[in-house]
Amino acid sequence: MKQYDVIVVGAGHAGCEAALAGARMGLKTAIFTLNLDSIANMPCNPSIGGTAKGHLVREIDALGGQIGKCADATLIQSKMLNKSGGPAVYSLRAQIDRRQYQTVMKHILEKQENLDIRQYEVTDVVFDNDNRVTGVVTNTDVIISAKAVIIATGTYMKSRIIIGDMSYEGGPDGFFPANKLSLNLEKKGIILRRFKTGTPARVHKNSIDLSKMSVQDGDEPIVPFSFETDKIEIDQIPCYLTYTNEKTHDIIRRNLDRSPLYSGKISGTGVRYCPSIEDKIVKFADKERHQVFLEPMGLMTDEMYVQGMSSSMPEDVQEEMYKSIEGMENVVFMRSAYAIEYDCFDPLQLLPTLEFKKFPGLYSAGQSNGSSGYEEAAAQGIMAGINAVLKIKKRQPFVLDRSEAYIGVLIDDLVTKGTNEPYRMMTSRAEYRLLLRQDNADERLTPKGYELGLIGKERYTRFLSKMGNIEKETDRLKKKNISPKIINPFLEKRNQQPVNSGTTEAAILKREGIGYEDLYEIDSEMPELTKEEKEQVEIKIKYEGYIEKQQRQVEQFKKMEKVLLPEDIEYKKIKGLRNEAQQKLDSVKPVSLGMAGRISGVSPADVQVLYVYIEQQKRKKRKTKE
């Protein structure tokens, strides 16, 4: 019988990161997928990043993950979003050559030492008498043993495709579903949820009159996702923007009774984050038009993705409504829009390491945890992979908290609050977002990645030198005094208030409208810095006040995170807790007092009671020792 340390089930964005982390940290790892041609597939939009999601990609990269590098290698258009919103919300998004992305990722997996790739459907997981994972069963009835199993099955578990009045068993993009795994896990006591999501049609570029649409170009120069990519020089491919109109909306309204969403055919919980066009028309009836973006699927294809037109209407209605859109009068469909329903796990069953509380060694990452999006999946994948390895190696788990990374916010939300719909990462969810910028992901996480063994020595050395340069220059500017005689002409030229007495260059840089590079004019001692280093110096000085404010908030937050709650607390026996709190705490089993406080139904007073209880237990223990 074959034996592995880690088996990853599913080779989507979560599975790939999990498997790579496992193998790169030195354990014998296998990744199984229903179909080798579906590795790292993007069954929905051909893009990576965007608000909050771009942050996740950078964080994964800073930890030593792959998604950012693969995106850099295969992007065909790139944009930095939110440039006017402030540095914490700058977000990188790229259109990706979807097929090329799969090829690159598959080849990375193939080249990876310690990693076996095999086309298998996993139908069951095997446990010992203590519910500890011992391996998996494949559709060919082979049992393969492993110390840890990571489920990363995306939307494939018992999935059903719905197009209007018809539906069939099927996975995304025409692949087969995995019909047995979730049923078998349910029998063992794992709680399942049924979620729903959807995707728009893919249409033939030659059938569209792009001249009637507005061109959406990428930004130059391209900012790469990966901290390791130097620069990307390509001819960028544009996207196109058009709009729905009253005619489109009429068609939809006329056919609402044929929508499975409104006729009750779909039972899964839908996504607010990716509403179908039907949803938009019904919910926002007075909106005259909705945006429709046409995105290229790649360089070697004329397929285009029609963002904004996700639908589960019957095919004839889909075509009719697409054709009512300006520029799409003669549109030719290549793939229909569809809705998909699938099984996933209630993430409240997971520890912050993404391991099942009741099944040691079993992990889950990605859409199988009720999230949505490639980036969210990849983030959970790398974390599950890392933690599976650490557990096997009997090392401390690796958990990022809400003040350290969007990854931390994502996982904490999932395992503490659960979710009633596919969970999307959003900027609003990150309360310390001024510290969690996409530009400083390396500062926050690369030392951790290095410690874990996912970041090589060479990259780490480069990182340290970058940090050194930034710190040195920031200090220099803070100390560098400058007299009114020199600075006032500089300020007046820029319509800025002159100063009365001497000031520092840092104080000047803090002003709105002054950038780091402006300082060359008054300072002959400026060191040679990279673009990224200059950017960091500027942000650190400009937003110092806000950054410090958030750091103080983080200190408060950390106090409660540091008070750990032992696994074996019997909440129902703690008299001072209210009933509701007892039940919620018992089912979530939070790791820390801070996490307990974030569970809905646990009041601040309950948290205080818990605090006293923990102290009581500690002292009891100390006493018995004495």
Place this chain on the structure above:
Amino acid sequence: MIRISGSNAFSVAESMFKSKTPFKDIKSHTVTYGHIQDKKGNTLDNVLLLKMKAPKTYTKEDTVEIHCHGGLYVTRKILALAYAFGAAPAQPGEFTKRAFINGSIDLMEAEAVMDLINSQAEDAYKEALSQIKGEKSLQIKSIRSELIDLISHIMVVMEYPEYDTEKITVKQAQDKALNIADRLKVFVEDFNERRIIREGLTVAVIGDVNVGKSTFINRACGQNRVIVTDIAGTTRDIVEVKIDVKGLCVTLKDTAGIRSTDNEIEKIGIEKAKQAIEQSDAVIYIADINQPYKDEIFHYLRDRDKVVCVLNKTDLIQEKDREKHIESMEKELRKLFKDRIIACSLDKKEGINEIFDKFLDMVNAGSIRSKDSAITNERHKKHILDAITNLENTKEGSFIDMLSIDLTAAAEDLGKITGETASADIIDRIFEKFCIGK
């Protein structure tokens, strides 16, 4: 008594306490006489201050106890000042909890501490609810909801920059934030200072015919300085007298007692009395101790907390039965009016001072409140003040995202009063109000 405990207890106390010996030179575990001074330099109260250095204190932290002389009203002002200097209101069971955590309470008592926390939280919750019921709570909710609207507008632009939602500028957001801050300020402006002192206290004098209402008003005018009288006019109308009681302007509204066999006229009288009760801050209910309860008005005294009950004509009780009779009458009414019962003979000029002292006590204790009154619960007040600070911080923000951080903090502050959390509300609102998503 106000107790401040924690590592910054001394610095908070030092900022507000003035005495001959500078605070830092006061020896631990000694009592010092001095006064509390607010930020403008006004003396709030003369107090005794007990300074106790850690670890020999209940909580094992630096602790200061301030023993105030003034009533509850002054105590509240001193508390508010302590918050302004950085103290935070104690959570339910907080001192005991700290005492336990810091090891000054025995292990055996831990269970009691835990029970205490939740039972006190329950009490605080009930108290809070009673203080913020109705109108006020709705107003705070609606202001918070407006704030969530503003944040979700900012956030939707940032979450979905490629969508054609209406943009919002830093200036627009700041203006809205400051407008919300201004409206919140109304809630925390102190009622007693703001209104009672400015406009005085309006007291309705209620009672049957011939129970002594006019006597009371005449006596009150006789013993206090009359500011304005409006006694002329028909006895059917309500007569107003403004008098100065120990510096507080009190308007007495005499409701003409009507008693007639003609039901129609009686109804009008009762209607007028009801109105007077509603429009007043407090009520004097005068009854004849020899025949109370007879009048229908009695049933309209719903909000009895603001009523002082005067049992008049004690001189008409036979000398030998007097004490017994008064005692039994008082006992019967105590359920309704607690200690706010005065048995006296207005004819013999008794009771006037006691009656007004009761009102002054009630003002000091905060149990008489203006109808559009401010928030009086100190914890709520602190949250609203924090929200105002956060809203005003938006003035310094140069990017819309920084504003959203201050605004969210303000929404969190208000949420502590209404029991809601901001982040989930913002996301819900985004999808409720804006049409976005691929």
